[in-house]
Amino acid sequence: MEKRNINPQKKMDLVIHAARKLFVEKGYRGVAIPEIVKESGVSVGAIYLHFGNKEKLAETVYQKTLQQFMELFSERLANKKSVQEKLKAFAELVFEITEEDSEMMEYMLSVRKEIRSKLLLPLCSSDAFTEVQRIIDSGVVLGEIKPGSNLTAAISYTGVILRAADLRLQGFLKQPLQDIADELIENAWSSIAAK
Amino acid sequence: MEKRNINPQKKMDLVIHAARKLFVEKGYRGVAIPEIVKESGVSVGAIYLHFGNKEKLAETVYQKTLQQFMELFSERLANKKSVQEKLKAFAELVFEITEEDSEMMEYMLSVRKEIRSKLLLPLCSSDAFTEVQRIIDSGVVLGEIKPGSNLTAAISYTGVILRAADLRLQGFLKQPLQDIADELIENAWSSIAAK
DNA sequence: GTCTATAGCCCGATAGAC
DNA sequence: GTCTATCGGGCTATAGAC
Numbered sequence: 001m002e003k004r005n006i007n008p009q010k011k012m013d014l015v016i017h018a019a020r021k022l023f024v025e026k027g028y029r030g031v032a033i034p035e036i037v038k039e040s041g042v043s044v045g046a047i048y049l050h051f052g053n054k055e056k057l058a059e060t061v062y063q064k065t066l067q068q069f070m071e072l073f074s075e076r077l078a079n080k081k082s083v084q085e086k087l088k089a090f091a092e093l094v095f096e097i098t099e100e101d102s103e104m105m106e107y108m109l110s111v112r113k114e115i116r117s118k119l120l121l122p123l124c125s126s127d128a129f130t131e132v133q134r135i136i137d138s139g140v141v142l143g144e145i146k147p148g149s150n151l152t153a154a155i156s157y158t159g160v161i162l163r164a165a166d167l168r169l170q171g172f173l174k175q176p177l178q179d180i181a182d183e184l185i186e187n188a189w190s191s192i193a194a195k
Numbered sequence: 196m197e198k199r200n201i202n203p204q205k206k207m208d209l210v211i212h213a214a215r216k217l218f219v220e221k222g223y224r225g226v227a228i229p230e231i232v233k234e235s236g237v238s239v240g241a242i243y244l245h246f247g248n249k250e251k252l253a254e255t256v257y258q259k260t261l262q263q264f265m266e267l268f269s270e271r272l273a274n275k276k277s278v279q280e281k282l283k284a285f286a287e288l289v290f291e292i293t294e295e296d297s298e299m300m301e302y303m304l305s306v307r308k309e310i311r312s313k314l315l316l317p318l319c320s321s322d323a324f325t326e327v328q329r330i331i332d333s334g335v336v337l338g339e340i341k342p343g344s345n346l347t348a349a350i351s352y353t354g355v356i357l358r359a360a361d362l363r364l365q366g367f368l369k370q371p372l373q374d375i376a377d378e379l380i381e382n383a384w385s386s387i388a389a390k
Numbered sequence: 391g392t393c394t395a396t397a398g399c400c401c402g403a404t405a406g407a408c
Numbered sequence: 409g410t411c412t413a414t415c416g417g418g419c420t421a422t423a424g425a426c
Contacts, residue, residue, distance in 0.1 A: 008391080027307070029224040032419060043393055048421065112222070112305055124367050152375050155362060156355045156382040163354030164347075170317045173346070180347050187351040191386035203409080227401060238411055243403065 083139035095177040098165040153192040160188035278334035290372040293360040348387040355383035
């Protein structure tokens, strides 16, 4: 595959996408650069010129993915008013990504500290999850969510939603998440709602 | 370290324990046999004689860990009568292991399909988790748990509990899980209880 | 800027002494 | 049964032509 004449940024996007796909399948250390070359059609030299080394490529994959999630989440939050609606928007986004871009969700759930880099924070301290925490904090103030540890509430709500996504991706759930989304979102809300 | 004269079974337990510790830290592919040799004090030759190859060692680590969890869970279930009590026993066991043998819980949460073996099922389809499913099924029949998809209920309850364990292990929760256990268990139950 | 070819390293698995 | 030494293979990263 000859990619000499296409936009360099597009080429690196191909590399990032190919790398993420392979990282999900085999883990960071299970993926060799020559495989990324084959999957992306971009040569070894070009990859090293732009990313420096394998670890920095992995960091870029991580940053880009979380950024993408955060953008999608922000869009959906824009027209939501109640706390319950905002949390529902989070859940629905997670379910949609799981069904429509399973590679992205699987990456977000499975990325772990295989890389000893400070730039690679765990998913739970990413912007998207501190945003969920903020929404819940406001819900407690407004009396929509029962008082107690706000962190516990965030754990409970996201726990229900993310475990559903995880089990779906592992093939344990045969139906699309949309089929049981209402029930899951109700359960997640019941776990934290004020009486 | 010279281990010539100790019980061979004890030696292999040392290997399994060392391997699990290292797998948690660096992932299956990130761990080299010489590292396991150094950590366990057992030689390369002895490891290959007993386990055959690295992949079979990893399978043994996996099987032994799930078996250990299942034994602990069965013990705790013995004297529990109500559905709510049985599920609470599951939650408390998860929290205790997280605090007292974090390596074991981290392994259970992080082990993934890095190894292409059919023997290594995902955690969610292990005996321990089908047991939780059975408990919930009986709770629905008894009217203690709200009707609907029983699988959804199992996802919800275990989701809350396992996410708490996960965030604790990632260092996101500064306090021991026991400090917020009551609240978490109440939230998990609220998500599935009949009204 | 982009490519191919390869240096240098480390790993899994085995051979063979004890 | 257990050890150490080593082989063959595959990896990351770089050198150098275009």
